[in-house]
Amino acid sequence: GAVVSQHPSWVICKSGTSVKIECRSLDFQATTMFWYRQFPKQSLMLMATSNEGSKATYEQGVEKDKFLINHASLTLSTLTVTSAHPEDSSFYICSARPTRHSSYNSPLHFGNGTRLTVT
């Protein structure tokens, strides 16, 4: 089945530093990838949509200069949390949708998430 790999699975960083999270589709190509954030005891919230070869589109309230997204290939998207602060501590999850050549109702496949703790 379709596998999405996310790395690292957890990271602790100091306030003011930047952290990069990678999302890879291992056995399929993904024109589009999605980044979600989940705070404790809450549901997943979509942050941004990552499109291969073009700029990401961000949901309202998500700062594009703080959460840098790069989707340089059909199998890799990265999310960089810049100048991280304690309030950015959260569970970040990526998901990928197979390319347009697949059925349009193909399910999204999710990575196992990255637990970010900013101290």
Place this chain on the structure above:
Amino acid sequence: DAKTTQPTSMDCAEGRAANLPCNHSTISGNEYVYWYRQIHSQGPQYIIHGLKNNETNEMASLIITEDRKSSTLILPHATLRDTAVYYCIVRVVYQGSQGNLIFGKGTKLSVKP
């Protein structure tokens, strides 16, 4: 995307069938019903999806009412490892759509020995 309503929590005895309901009374003709689950501290896992016919796979069965306003996910023989939050999501699917998923609060299913 259409809003869904699910019970906040449910319990199920191990080995019994778990029936998780979902209401989506405002669903439109081009929206599919998807079910995902999230085990604690993991990413969501796809379970099953359907448009109007009942569907079955190795994980579960999906029963969609004739008017499509509600559905039920059935785990035929629940195990302790099925303890998770289950999300029912309706999603517009068409050429050119981004296809992202909007998550509600889901149902926390607790399978008890």
